[in-house]
Amino acid sequence: MRVCLCWLALAALSLSGATPPKSETVRGKLVVGSGEAPVVETAEHQRIALDGDAPTRKVLHDPRVNGFEVSARGHFTAPGKFLIDPLHTRALVVMDGGKPKMITYWCDVCSIRAYAPGPCVCCQKDTDLDLRDLDDIR
Numbered sequence: 001m002r003v004c005l006c007w008l009a010l011a012a013l014s015l016s017g018a019t020p021p022k023s024e025t026v027r028g029k030l031v032v033g034s035g036e037a038p039v040v041e042t043a044e045h046q047r048i049a050l051d052g053d054a055p056t057r058k059v060l061h062d063p064r065v066n067g068f069e070v071s072a073r074g075h076f077t078a079p080g081k082f083l084i085d086p087l088h089t090r091a092l093v094v095m096d097g098g099k100p101k102m103i104t105y106w107c108d109v110c111s112i113r114a115y116a117p118g119p120c121v122c123c124q125k126d127t128d129l130d131l132r133d134l135d136d137i138r
């Protein structure tokens with residue numbers, strides 16, 4: 001009977017321990033293939049599937065970011081599956097020469113910056129990928 005009580009106590013503990021997932025950072029090379037789920041390949045050649053909110057997903061499906069060294073903050077939802085924090089928290093950055101850079105998109109016609117790829121909200125021209133120092137973003 002003593003054993004049973006122990007298990008009950010353990011179960012209760014693990015239930016009450018349902019705290020928000022711990023924030024983690026994964027680093028590696030972004031692999032964005034056409035039609036494939038985006039993954040980050042770590043230095044240990046571990047492939048981790050990436051997901052995020054709608055704008056993050058758009059960035060993750062942009063072939064122009066393929067091969068970039070990235071650092072993504074978020075948490076694992078399952079082994080090998082990583083959910084990136086919302087885009088506006090700047091959870092996904094490119095490591096460019098050891099410096100973190102924000103992935104942005106720029107329309108040189110309207111001088112409008114966007115944080116997801118696609119046509120400019122103003123003139124509908126395709127925006128250009130533009131990596132910016134984190135300090136430059138207001």
Ligand SMILES: [Zn+2]
Nearest residue numbers: 107110120123
């Ligand atoms: Zn425009």
